[in-house]
Amino acid sequence: MHDNFTSPDFYQIDDLLSEEHKLIRESTRQWVSKSVSPIIEDYAQKAEFPKHLIKELGEIGAFGPYIPEKYGGAGLDQISYGIMMQEIERGDSGIRSTASVQSSLVMYPIWKFGSEDQKEKFLPKLATGEMMGCFGLTEPDHGSNPGGMITNFKDDGDHVILNGSKMWISNSPFADIAVVWAKDENKRIHGVIVERGMEGFSTPETHNKWSLRASSTGELIFDNVKVPKENILPGKSGLGAPLMCLDSARYGISWGAIGVAMDCYNTALKYSLERVQFGKPIAAKQLQQKKLAEMLTEITKAQLLSWKLGNLKNNNKASSAQISLAKRNNVDMAVNIAREARQVLGGMGITGEYSIMRHMMNLESVITYEGTHDIHLLILGHDITGHNAF
Ligand code: TGC
Numbered sequence: 001m002h003d004n005f006t007s008p009d010f011y012q013i014d015d016l017l018s019e020e021h022k023l024i025r026e027s028t029r030q031w032v033s034k035s036v037s038p039i040i041e042d043y044a045q046k047a048e049f050p051k052h053l054i055k056e057l058g059e060i061g062a063f064g065p066y067i068p069e070k071y072g073g074a075g076l077d078q079i080s081y082g083i084m085m086q087e088i089e090r091g092d093s094g095i096r097s098t099a100s101v102q103s104s105l106v107m108y109p110i111w112k113f114g115s116e117d118q119k120e121k122f123l124p125k126l127a128t129g130e131m132m133g134c135f136g137l138t139e140p141d142h143g144s145n146p147g148g149m150i151t152n153f154k155d156d157g158d159h160v161i162l163n164g165s166k167m168w169i170s171n172s173p174f175a176d177i178a179v180v181w182a183k184d185e186n187k188r189i190h191g192v193i194v195e196r197g198m199e200g201f202s203t204p205e206t207h208n209k210w211s212l213r214a215s216s217t218g219e220l221i222f223d224n225v226k227v228p229k230e231n232i233l234p235g236k237s238g239l240g241a242p243l244m245c246l247d248s249a250r251y252g253i254s255w256g257a258i259g260v261a262m263d264c265y266n267t268a269l270k271y272s273l274e275r276v277q278f279g280k281p282i283a284a285k286q287l288q289q290k291k292l293a294e295m296l297t298e299i300t301k302a303q304l305l306s307w308k309l310g311n312l313k314n315n316n317k318a319s320s321a322q323i324s325l326a327k328r329n330n331v332d333m334a335v336n337i338a339r340e341a342r343q344v345l346g347g348m349g350i351t352g353e354y355s356i357m358r359h360m361m362n363l364e365s366v367i368t369y370e371g372t373h374d375i376h377l378l379i380l381g382h383d384i385t386g387h388n389a390f
């Protein structure tokens, strides 16, 4: 697929970015144009994750951009992380998933809640992609309500014995380690690092997805897995620990959704200028202009939202409810833009010649994972009223 992306910046939001932010954006954008756009449609059609991109994602710094350099990260700020997610998701949500799971759901908990030994053992290899991780929170009977999880472990001397299962886990079929959330004998939730090869641990792949086809999704099954106690994250327990990781990933998704929306808008704009019907480019028709004007309006609002949220995060001032607002708004914005953009392309919009239909299907996962559209509304409702309506 030819990549002729140009990025809209209607409100000169570039003025709000530093030179370093712009350099990061440019280099990530070039990588996406060179390495993702030309191959991604084929991989999505084949329902296969392009594994060869892992090494390159490590090289461009997409694994743990904000993790300190002493652990192999890039030591960048939150806006830099967001910009990278924006550019990568412009290529494909599944590739951004791989980067954000590795960064926010695997490296982040080890960095924030891990022992020094765990940080030194895992983080540098995760940063290069030499080691890949996944995050196991969701269970077959506990999706939106992870606090009800039944995966559990029992004390067994210097080990614990882990039982249960997780489903819908991005990257599980090939991950080397899984950060798994499980209850101890007192029903307290802990993060446990489970390593591939431990007896009783398996990761079957989930097939027949119509969404996120270029991402590998699977289960995590624990059948009396003997895990050394040194693999338990010591720094924080309780549901708040995985929810802190989700806050970081949800923030990245708020930027990623902007990347998808920009790609759809850009494709629709170019097509409408070239496609002639009734003797004129369809871009000259009011109905198509309405679509394009509304897309640009929503993208601009979302850009300002994520930029401001990034600054709050840089100052440790972003609340979970603020993050929910941005994830919910921006993904919904991208879903609507993908649908409108697809219509601008008429019949061509349903083909793999253009990225829009793939984005549109991917977004059905993005609006569901990391907290559904409904759950983020309820988080906001709770924050506004003080009443928990879950
Ligand atoms: P609740 O009683 O409200 O809270 C339990 C404890 O957690 C604390 N807390 C938080 N702490 C840190 N950050 C947050 N965002 C927090 N939200 C709550 C809270 O203060 C409390 O602490 P304590 O000390 O009092 O115990 O919990 P609840 O059981 O009522 O549930 C709250 C709810 C519904 C908001 C939460 O469970 C939720 O967010 N559900 C959605 C589940 C979800 O998002 N799953 C995502 C799975 S991972 C994924 O989808 C990866 S896709 C990756 C990809 O491919 O990109």
Ligand code: FAD
Pocket (backbone or CB within 6 Å): 101, 134, 135, 136, 137, 138, 142, 143, 144, 145, 167, 168, 169, 170, 171, 212, 217, 365, 368, 369, 370, 371, 372, 373, 374, 375, 389, 390
């Ligand atoms: P449910 O919780 O069963 O929700 C079903 C419907 O009910 C939804 O519309 C929901 O909004 C609604 N609902 C639920 N509770 C309420 C309520 N209180 N009030 C009103 N409505 C409600 N999880 C991981 O742990 N790690 C991963 O890496 C991961 N990757 C994923 C990748 C993909 C492709 C997908 C699709 C999912 C992934 N997930 C992952 C799981 C994801 O987080 C869950 O699918 C999501 O949290 C929703 O859970 P559920 O699917 O069980 O839906």
